[in-house]
Amino acid sequence: MITAALVGNPNCGKTTVFNKLTGAVQKTGNWPGVTVERKQGFLRGAPKDDILVVDLPGIYSLSPYSPDEVVSRDFLIGDSESRPDVAICIIDASNLERGLYLLTQVADLRIPMVVVLNMMDVAEKIGMRVKADALSEILGCPVVETVGTKGQGTSAIGEAVQSAYEERTVPRTISYGNAIDDCIERLIPIIKETVRDDLLRWVSLKIIEGDSMVMAELDESTAASARSVVEELEQQVSDDGMQIIATARYKAGEAIRDGCVEHTESVDESERISERIDRILLNKYLAWPIFALVMFTVYLVSVQTVGLAISDYINDELVVWVQDHAAEAMDSAGVDTVVADMMLTGVIGGVGAVIGFIPLIALLFAFLVFLEECGYMVRVAYMLDRVFTYFGLSGKAIIPAVIGIGCSVPAIMGTRVIEDESNRNVSIICTSFMPCSAKLPIITLIVGAFFGASALVITSLYLFGIVMILISGLFLKKFRGFIGRPSPFVMELPVYHMPTVRNVMFGVKEKSWSFIKNAGTIILLSAVLIWALSSFTFTGEYLGDSATTDSILSAIGKALCWIFVPLGFGGSETWELTVASFTGIAAKENLLATLAVLLDSAVGIDGLPTMEVLTEYLSVTAYPEAVAMSFLIFNLICAPCIASIAAIYRELHSHRKLLLALLYQCATAYGVAGIFYQGYVLLHGEVGLGVLWLILFIAVPVYVILSKRPFGFITGGKEEVQE
Amino acid sequence: MQLGELKLGESAVVVNVGGEGQLRKRFLDLGITKGTRVTMARIAPFGDPVEIQLRGYRLTLRKSEASIVEIEPAEDSE
Numbered sequence: 001m002i003t004a005a006l007v008g009n010p011n012c013g014k015t016t017v018f019n020k021l022t023g024a025v026q027k028t029g030n031w032p033g034v035t036v037e038r039k040q041g042f043l044r045g046a047p048k049d050d051i052l053v054v055d056l057p058g059i060y061s062l063s064p065y066s067p068d069e070v071v072s073r074d075f076l077i078g079d080s081e082s083r084p085d086v087a088i089c090i091i092d093a094s095n096l097e098r099g100l101y102l103l104t105q106v107a108d109l110r111i112p113m114v115v116v117l118n119m120m121d122v123a124e125k126i127g128m129r130v131k132a133d134a135l136s137e138i139l140g141c142p143v144v145e146t147v148g149t150k151g152q153g154t155s156a157i158g159e160a161v162q163s164a165y166e167e168r169t170v171p172r173t174i175s176y177g178n179a180i181d182d183c184i185e186r187l188i189p190i191i192k193e194t195v196r197d198d199l200l201r202w203v204s205l206k207i208i209e210g211d212s213m214v215m216a217e218l219d220e221s222t223a224a225s226a227r228s229v230v231e232e233l234e235q236q237v238s239d240d241g242m243q244i245i246a247t248a249r250y251k252a253g254e255a256i257r258d259g260c261v262e263h264t265e266s267v268d269e270s271e272r273i274s275e276r277i278d279r280i281l282l283n284k285y286l287a288w289p290i291f292a293l294v295m296f297t298v299y300l301v302s303v304q305t306v307g308l309a310i311s312d313y314i315n316d317e318l319v320v321w322v323q324d325h326a327a328e329a330m331d332s333a334g335v336d337t338v339v340a341d342m343m344l345t346g347v348i349g350g351v352g353a354v355i356g357f358i359p360l361i362a363l364l365f366a367f368l369v370f371l372e373e374c375g376y377m378v379r380v381a382y383m384l385d386r387v388f389t390y391f392g393l394s395g396k397a398i399i400p401a402v403i404g405i406g407c408s409v410p411a412i413m414g415t416r417v418i419e420d421e422s423n424r425n426v427s428i429i430c431t432s433f434m435p436c437s438a439k440l441p442i443i444t445l446i447v448g449a450f451f452g453a454s455a456l457v458i459t460s461l462y463l464f465g466i467v468m469i470l471i472s473g474l475f476l477k478k479f480r481g482f483i484g485r486p487s488p489f490v491m492e493l494p495v496y497h498m499p500t501v502r503n504v505m506f507g508v509k510e511k512s513w514s515f516i517k518n519a520g521t522i523i524l525l526s527a528v529l530i531w532a533l534s535s536f537t538f539t540g541e542y543l544g545d546s547a548t549t550d551s552i553l554s555a556i557g558k559a560l561c562w563i564f565v566p567l568g569f570g571g572s573e574t575w576e577l578t579v580a581s582f583t584g585i586a587a588k589e590n591l592l593a594t595l596a597v598l599l600d601s602a603v604g605i606d607g608l609p610t611m612e613v614l615t616e617y618l619s620v621t622a623y624p625e626a627v628a629m630s631f632l633i634f635n636l637i638c639a640p641c642i643a644s645i646a647a648i649y650r651e652l653h654s655h656r657k658l659l660l661a662l663l664y665q666c667a668t669a670y671g672v673a674g675i676f677y678q679g680y681v682l683l684h685g686e687v688g689l690g691v692l693w694l695i696l697f698i699a700v701p702v703y704v705i706l707s708k709r710p711f712g713f714i715t716g717g718k719e720e721v722q723e
Numbered sequence: 724m725q726l727g728e729l730k731l732g733e734s735a736v737v738v739n740v741g742g743e744g745q746l747r748k749r750f751l752d753l754g755i756t757k758g759t760r761v762t763m764a765r766i767a768p769f770g771d772p773v774e775i776q777l778r779g780y781r782l783t784l785r786k787s788e789a790s791i792v793e794i795e796p797a798e799d800s801e
Binding site: 065094242285395 | 739740745746747748749750751752753754756757758759765766767768769770771772774778779780781782783784785788
């Protein structure tokens with residue numbers, strides 16, 4: 001078996017080529033850093049041996065500073081027994097110099113190499129013809145031309161890999177000029193004893209560069225003598241090693257480019273279509289209104305009008321129809337009433353409440369995938385950066401936040417595009433503040449019941465998520481471990497391109513699937529469990545259609561609901577909301593499924609928790625709309641679902657940090673929902689003990705944010721963590 | 724002169740990349756090396772970050788970050 005590693009710059013089309021090679025359906029996207037983990041698959045139609053293709057995250061060099069670059073570097077260096085057999089170096093032909101800069105580094109690793117010149121079509125459009133045979137001649141290894149998006153040329157890669165493997169076509173040694181080449185010659189004898197033979201040249205260059213990871217592996221005396229050789233070079237060239245090597249590598253790349261590029265009629269760079277689009281979308285005055293309009297349109301179409309109409313139809317017509325027919329069928333078949341009730345209320349009611357939202361969610365996903373794929377999302381990060389830096393965050397934090405509108409799990413993993421660790425930690429903890437697709441049904445329901453399904457209110461909730469992330473940036477910065485500067489905003493704005501229908505459909509399918517899967521598993525189980533707990537007493541007596549007031553669940557809810565008194569929904573008459581909040585931890589869709597089961601008997605109306613049911617249910621409270629909103633806010637911000645908690649743990653790598661993250665999320669949710677409810681009550685002229693809560697909820701975060709002195713995690717204590 | 728001071732549409736040549744550590748290395752890796760021609764291509768709606776054209780592609784960076792790159796005005800204008 002041949003192991004082939006796919007290496008290349010970010011956004012050079014690696015994943016597209018990988019998908020074409022293996023027939024896999026990995027996520028692609030039009031922004032740098034889509035692939036954050038190693039992915040592998042067998043090459044389809046391999047000419048002879050099995051070829052295992054490993055897709056590595058995009059990198060600019062092998063001096064890793066960010067986690068995804070470490071993944072690539074470690075894999076390529078490997079250890080003496082396991083190294084990839086062949087490196088497939090993918091170069092964006094329209095961005096040749098930067099690709100060649102990385103190629104020189106991979107070439108120094110002395111692995112047989114295949115070069116793939118991707119995006120040949122784009123290169124031709126900007127007036128460049130890259131001659132593959134000339135490049136192959138210069139490098140001494142096979143070169144394949146491809147247009148990954150159209151699948152052109154990718155079939156030749158398999159054969160090139162096979163021949164590179166058999167003939168061990170290690171690229172020719174690349175010269176970096178006499179001064180550097182001499183220095184390498186002098187370094188090799190010094191490190192020969194401690195470094196693997198195949199890495200001698202690469203390690204020598206890394207020593208000149210002053211690479212901390214390489215230097216740390218040398219023993220003291222070797223490092224010292226190597227250092228003195230490098231100092232001589234530095235004096236000779238009167239520059240420092242890092243800059244010497246980078247400049248020399250780019251020079252070498254330019255020389256290779258000059259040997260293989262033919263300039264055809266040059267198209268004026270500034271007249272490219274992308275540039276024209278950017279002149280409007282990134283215009284000083286139009287950029288913001290356009291962004292607001294785009295987001296508003298997305299919610300108007302997917303949530304308020306089209307999506308809601310389809311979902312309503314499913315909820316009001318289809319599910320009720322299924323319920324009616326199932327009831328009839330079970331009645332005539334003589335099914336036991338307990339079982340029939342479980343099926344109707346628990347299974348069909350609970351799962352149906354969630355399933356009904358699939359069209360709405362799929363539509364929302366289609367828009368988001370389109371915005372991501374076409375290249376607009378990165379530009380939003382670029383636009384927002386100025387605002388985010390004010391809060392100590394990078395504009396890049398918007399990318400996980402927007403992915404989080406779909407699902408928090410990929411969003412939390414997507415935080416890896418943020419280099420700075422403290423910045424990344426803030427994003428990991430706060431990304432779930434964005435209302436994910438599972439929270440959307442409950443938003444739609446509550447906003448529908450109390451705020452006339454206003455698209456403005458719904459859009460505001462997403463803005464609210466972003467605001468909470470920004471405030472958290474200021475807040476968390478006051479704690480040790482989160483203190484840091486905004487991550488650098490050094491990135492590429494990819495060229496706009498029209499996403500293919502297939503890519504959008506794939507994105508929609510992938511994202512909706514987890515939603516459907518949840519409905520079939522965890523929500524089904526929870527719905528049945530909640531039905532059972534609400535239908536039986538502690539003594540095991542079946543309550544049937546009668547009120548759930550004596551049930552096990554109501555006892556638990558009533559015992560715990562006092563927790564939410566300052567938030568307005570802690571009264572024993574709304575204990576159902578407490579239970580729903582707890583079941584939301586398993587999956588946010590549960591909020592609705594739980595209410596579907598519980599409100600059924602609480603209000604005495606059959607069917608799903610429609611807006612009417614909810615309005616009637618909350619009519620017993622003094623301020624129904626405030627109670628509903630407070631409940632909504634709490635559940636948007638508080639600890640996310642189990643899957644997201646697992647993702648947070650994976651990214652934070654620490655139980656203690658995870659615990660603090662969850663504590664922060666719940667405390668923030670509690671505080672913000674409290675501010676809303678108590679503020680609402682106060683504005684309606686009711687001055688009571690609630691004012692004390694309001695003061696506490698506002699004073700604590702303000703105190704922390706204004707504090708000059710950072711807090712320790714342990715010494716911070718309970719007061720400081722609560723917001 | 725520093726890279727961040729370049730006016731919209733102006734070109735310059737990189738003289739030295741100062742600073743240290745990760746940011747400096749990243750700039751070098753991205754092709755901001757001695758002798759490279761850079762052009763200020765765009766300034767974000769709020770005045771920061773900026774977009775630099777170099778080596779046939781475009782790079783965004785904050786003005787504060789760009790300040791580690793020393794430039795001198797390009798003599799020729801392509």
